[in-house]
Amino acid sequence: MEIESFPYPVTVNRQDFQNELIDQFDVDQFLFKNHRFTSIDSLIKDLTNLLNELNTELLNLVNENYNEFINLGKSIDGSLDLINFLKIDLKNFNNDLVNFNENLSNSRNLVENCLNEKKHLQVLKIKIKLLLLLNDQINNFENLLKIDDENKLNNLTSLYLSINMLSTYLNNSNSLEKSLMNKLVSIKFEFKSYLDNLSSKLISNKNNDLLLQILNIYKIIDHQSDFLSIIRKN
Structure with missing residues (x-):
């Protein structure tokens, strides 16, 4: 123990x-x-x-180490002032950042509106060009129809088909479009009448080659039955 x-x-x-x-x-x-x-x-x-x-x-x-302690105290006091300055600068920076974000948002909205407006203007510009082209072709068709030319069939047909294709973009949204649509109705009737008269004349002259060409045109405009009716009458 x-x-x-x-x-x-x-x-x-x-x-x-x-x-x-x-x-x-x-x-x-x-x-x-x-x-x-x-x-x-x-x-x-x-x-x-x-x-x-x-x-x-x-x-x-x-x-x-007296001087070191004095300098340390001064540096601490200076650091406090520096911290206060930094706080102020940071607050100002934060305010600037908020303002910048607001301005950026406003600028973004402005740019989007401008882009939308530009897109709208581009569409409008294209449509105006389309309407002008359609109007020119209608005028050309009407002028050509008045000319006494036996060889104008191909040109008339080309103009007619082009006019019909361009007319698919019309929607009667303004007075110009409505006016062109009315002209288009008239042109369809005039072209059909021209084909009917030409067909009757060719049947009488027995121009079979040209009659075959006209038959194809009737098919394109979906009026082949009218062509057959003309043949029966003659």
Whole structure:
């Protein structure tokens, strides 16, 4: 059986704190673990001596590095001013950023509106060109129809088909389109009448080659039954 040694009191020193100093320092546990056999008076005396030593060391440190401490204090004060300036600058920057975002949003909307307007104008421009072209072809057709030329059939047919193709883009949305549509109705009747008269004449002259060509034109304009009726009558 081992005999425990007599518990002599231990003097408090700086090393004890360095070994035990942690984030969650427990004074009671520290004293019980290291100095439970030390009297209160001795503890007070030892801690007082340690405190005096620390005060002396701190005073010497300040005296020896006076300029560094003064500069440190000034730098801290200057840093506070700098921080305040930075806060102001940051606030101003944030306000500028908000304004920039608003301006950017407004600019984006403006650009979108401009692009839509440009697209609308382009469509309108194309349609105007189409209407002008259609009007020119209608005038050319009417003028050609008035000319006494036996060889005008091919040109009339080409103009007629082109006019019909262009007319598919009309929708009667304005007075010009309505006027052209009325002309188109008249042209269809005039072209049909021209074909009927020419067919009767060719049948009388027995021009079979040209009659075959006219038959194909009747088929294209979907009036072949009228051509057959003319043949029966003649």
